[in-house]
Amino acid sequence: MSEEMKAKTIEALENGIPFVQRSGIKVLELERGYCKLMMPYEPNINHVGMMYAGALFTLAEIPGGAIFVSTFDNAKFFPIVRNLEIKFVKPAMTDITVEVRLSEEDAVEIAARAEADGKANYEWDCELKNADGEVVSVATCKYQMRVFQKK
């Protein structure tokens, strides 16, 4: 991914969906098969001073888009989120980060299945961590890659 493409992709991830933009999420790192994102604490606090569950959900979900755009052929495929389960382990009292990695082997296998069948399910678990590195939430995120219909 060129630096120009990377900057455009980060802009789209942070600002392309108004709901997500309003949360103030930031893409800290983005490479093929890897992303690190941060959800800021202050704009997302709830009525008792911890980060609201919906902001944590958003932080867990957006890597689905980040990994997709950095890893797959976006002219051929698009992703949908099928199911997301998030467990709230500990109050989130700081900015929160998440890292997701998708191996090259898995990426090749997912794209091959989508090519063969028109769609391919895939999933990963991720941990949301506070500024001390403690896990505040864990999520299982299930997506589906689909192939654009030819016109």
Added chain:
Amino acid sequence: MSEEMKAKTIEALENGIPFVQRSGIKVLELERGYCKLMMPYEPNINHVGMMYAGALFTLAEIPGGAIFVSTFDNAKFFPIVRNLEIKFVKPAMTDITVEVRLSEEDAVEIAARAEADGKANYEWDCELKNADGEVVSVATCKYQMRVFQKK
């Protein structure tokens, strides 16, 4: 619940958490053991014109607060969300609503367990529906009632 208390409660549910306020969620109905909420389509669309998953999550989660404040002794108990699983069934292309009911029997039983043990887990499933009454998402929402520590 008096009309004045009900108006204050709806105000708190809609505007008490900035993240939730920014989504524009509305409390359409609120009674002891019952709520109906609506997430507006327009401010929550994603990059491909359907409601973003995080807005659907928020609509599924907020009944936890709505049912709690309308049903339980808020001076004695408070709720936390433990786990939420949401399945995305169909693209959400309109305003979306959710209804949650908690029976009087279940409410009494949950409060009794919390009184006895200092906490009580409870959960429900809910369906998110579009303007045609079609289910777009289903969620399993797991909460815990806790007892305020006496000072």
